[in-house]
Amino acid sequence: MSDRAANGVQAPVVQLREVTKVYRKGAQEVRALDGIDLRVESPGMLAVVGASGSGKSSLLHMIGAMDRPTSGEVVVAGRYLAALGDAELTGFRRKTVGFVFQSFNLIPNLTALENVMLPMEFNGVDKHERGRRALALLERVGLGARATHRPGELSGGEQQRVAIARALANDPPLVLADEPTGNLDSKTGQVIYELLEEIARERTVIVVTHAEPLAQRAKRVVHIQDGHLV
Numbered sequence: 363m364s365d366r367a368a369n370g371v372q373a374p375v376v377q378l379r380e381v382t383k384v385y386r387k388g389a390q391e392v393r394a395l396d397g398i399d400l401r402v403e404s405p406g407m408l409a410v411v412g413a414s415g416s417g418k419s420s421l422l423h424m425i426g427a428m429d430r431p432t433s434g435e436v437v438v439a440g441r442y443l444a445a446l447g448d449a450e451l452t453g454f455r456r457k458t459v460g461f462v463f464q465s466f467n468l469i470p471n472l473t474a475l476e477n478v479m480l481p482m483e484f485n486g487v488d489k490h491e492r493g494r495r496a497l498a499l500l501e502r503v504g505l506g507a508r509a510t511h512r513p514g515e516l517s518g519g520e521q522q523r524v525a526i527a528r529a530l531a532n533d534p535p536l537v538l539a540d541e542p543t544g545n546l547d548s549k550t551g552q553v554i555y556e557l558l559e560e561i562a563r564e565r566t567v568i569v570v571t572h573a574e575p576l577a578q579r580a581k582r583v584v585h586i587q588d589g590h591l592v
């Protein structure tokens with residue numbers, strides 16, 4: 363893999379140094395992240411566990427280049443994110459990061475196949491290749507037979523599997539999942555978690571959750587509390 367050093371030693375795909383994020387709402391300041399140091403290797407799964415409001419989503423937003431830290435360094439897949447302009451960050455995000463959300467965030471009037479094809483379109487992949495690859499990804503998550511269904515015709519677990527296929531569309535080295543089982547019953551959540559574990563054999567998956575039992579399945583677990591890793 364490209365993020366492996368030539369000597370076979372694993373290089374970090376994510377490295378955070380002293381990352382702080384302060385949100386300002388009028389006169390109020392919220393220190394959502396406070397001096398986070400984190401190094402994540404490839405491949406594998408990291409679970410980040412913390413209560414609601416502890417900073418989990420903020421952490422993923424910094425790693426996934428959806429927002430910039432107030433201070434500190436974020437390096438992902440060898441790119442020092444502070445050095446990238448906004449347009450470069452968008453391109454970086456498309457190629458490097460796949461996102462999975464609690465509420466699936468599929469586009470309701472597109473079919474499962476079209477939802478998975480969409481990130482490839484933004485990335486300039488031709489239509490034939492988009493369709494071929496999207497179908498292969500839906501088959502991989504066990505939904506080949508549902509390709510023409512719209513999200514409203516799918517169960518929650520099926521929608522999340524489509525979302526995982528979509529996250530893999532541009533073959534990113536990094537997948538970020540924000541409470542991916544939060545809207546699912548525990549049995550369906552387990553299936554989704556197993557799928558993410560399988561994906562983590564070939565790339566890096568970071569899952570944030572407040573569900574401790576699921577997180578225990580991950581090889582590495584870190585806890586976040588009031589914006590600190592503990």
Ligand SMILES: Nc1ncnc2c1ncn2[C@@H]1O[C@H](COP(=O)(O)OP(=O)(O)O)[C@@H](O)[C@H]1O
Nearest residue numbers: 385387392394413414415416417418419420421
């Ligand atoms: N855009 C924002 N503006 C202001 N405050 C925010 C914003 N996003 C998050 N926060 C605050 O930052 C803290 C951490 O939020 P978040 O990262 O969403 O936590 P979690 O995902 O663990 O629930 C919370 O106090 C939250 O209210």
Ligand SMILES: [Mg+2]
Nearest residue numbers: 418419420540
């Ligand atoms: Mg959150």
